[in-house]
Amino acid sequence: MRGAGVVRQRRAQRPLRIGILCASTVLAALASAPADAADAPEVVQTVCAACHGPDGNSVAPTFPKLAGLQVEYLEKQMREFLSGKRKNEIMDASLPALKSADLTAVAAYYAGQTPAAGTVSDEKLAAAGKALFDDGNTASGVPSCSGCHLPTGAGNERYPRLAGQHATYTAAQVQAFKTGARSNDKARVMRAVAARMTDEEIAAVAEYIAGL
Ligand code: HEC
């Protein structure tokens, strides 16, 4: 009788132990941020890696780095490419692959990758960009970028990470918000910010962000 009781008790405990094991495995995997492309969802390896790199650290400055961007942001963007709310000719060719992919898994994979540091090629331009990023431009009403994207540019679940992104890509996105070519920002937040920026300010802040 006593033996059976122990067995029952062990059985009852098992699911909990497995739960703890799974959680710690996931945490360990996130902490070590595997750069191993073999861990990526298949679509990442077979389609997306060509432009975004196997670990989301793209090399070409017109292809955004996806490594370390927030899950929420990545998933939102993929859904909006699919719905046509965000449009881009180069991403168009990947839409069929995106349509059949597990978007949550793809977003989680890229979010868990370690972002490679970006490079600044013009220190003077970056210094001008830092002033705008941290303090905005009170005369023209440009708010500080740090107010939403955080002083480190790391972002959070509401505002995407910008730090280390290719300057060419960042500048192109701000320009697209400015002209309205990109209009998938909720409540027009980024369009309102970009509309007040000069081309010089856009180039400078993009250069600074690349080095964050
Ligand atoms: C031929 C190159 C190419 C391929 C292949 C490609 N992308 Fe992209 N991707 C781009 C470009 C270029 C952009 C920037 C689009 C823009 O300017 O709006 C982009 C943007 C994105 C963004 C938005 C990033 C941001 O910071 O807002 C996500 C997310 C994304 N791609 C995911 C994917 C996924 C997932 C796949 C595979 C199914 C994929 N891409 C395949 C070129 C590519």
Ligand code: HEC
């Ligand atoms: C009031 C909050 C707010 C402020 C201030 C703000 N942003 Fe944003 N930004 C956002 C949000 C929200 C998004 C995501 C839009 C979306 O969902 O597509 C975003 C997106 C972006 C993107 C697109 C990122 C990508 O990977 O494609 C860039 C680039 C950007 N912001 C640059 C800036 C710069 C530069 C400044 C300062 C001049 C700034 N932002 C100020 C809220 C803000």
